[in-house]
Amino acid sequence: MQVNVRHKGSITILDIEGKVIGIDALALKEIIDQQMVIADSEAGNGGKLNLILNLERVQMMDSSGLGTLIASYTAIQRNDGRVVLLKLGGNVRSLIVMAKLMTIFDCYDTEAEAIGHFL
């Protein structure tokens, strides 16, 4: 798994590529936690994280990967931040549908729409 971190204004975008399974799911959680700490230390956005997870190039995700999405969602919400999912790739959509989480996550098909969520 590879993760690229980029910023657009006050929004953090993670481009995730490869297989989000096993220990890579934990690694992704650590990267997101790190971004929460960075957001918290920057007063600019009131210390909250506005996060877009771009899943377009995710080939495969297991229950650990889904667990990371959920744990991140609840942690970021708790800090008044928001997280949205962009371009559900691989098996991610069916995983989220099966786990009955479609109503929990805001999912978008284009980056412009995902950014629009925060405006």
Add this chain to the structure above:
Amino acid sequence: MGERTEQVITLSLPSSMQQADLLEAVVAEILKETNFAEDIQERIHLAAIEAGTNANKNDNRARPSEQATFQLTLTDDELTINTVADTEAFKHKASETEQAIELSLPSSMQHVYLLDVVVSEILRDTDFAEEVREQINLAAIEAGTNAIKHGNKEDPHKRAIILFYLDDDKLTIVIEDEGDGFTRKEVADPLDPENLLKSSGRGIFLMEAYMDSVIYEADGTIIKMVKYKETPQLP
């Protein structure tokens, strides 16, 4: 000097399979987890191809029902590949129509990726639909994760054994761990509204959703999962 860590992974497969390819894929995945220099990786890689080809040619050609077993020993600075002649180690005899592949792993989460590799290789030349292959792959990963993490509690001295039986119409996967087991009925339903936002507890749910049947034996230390090429018609 700290304790020298040694991890032994064994792979057993019938000589009728493209075992050189499977061994090569497994070795390539193990090498990804190491910091070996590129030229050493290349040499190990070639040795793996040779070991796979030789086992087929020399040992088992006359006895196609025999298994070829490879023992891969990984330390901090080397990976050794042994071809085990004594197939007594392979206890799970397959029936005439089946091909049996056994993978035995020390309980470390980094080895879960090997399941992905082995399942992909086994299914490569079969006519399982692409979407179905992905489901089998994920079910195997979930079961392997359960065995290593929850069953064996990542104790490297305990092993997870994964058996694959490939038949004309189906693939059966049997996963054994050395843990205390569990009771299926006591596992919380992840679709229960109060569990929806829990970050864990979906592994078994996904295995059961992706496979045609999942059976728990020996107090939950053995899980047997079956996927048919054609979805079976319920009576």
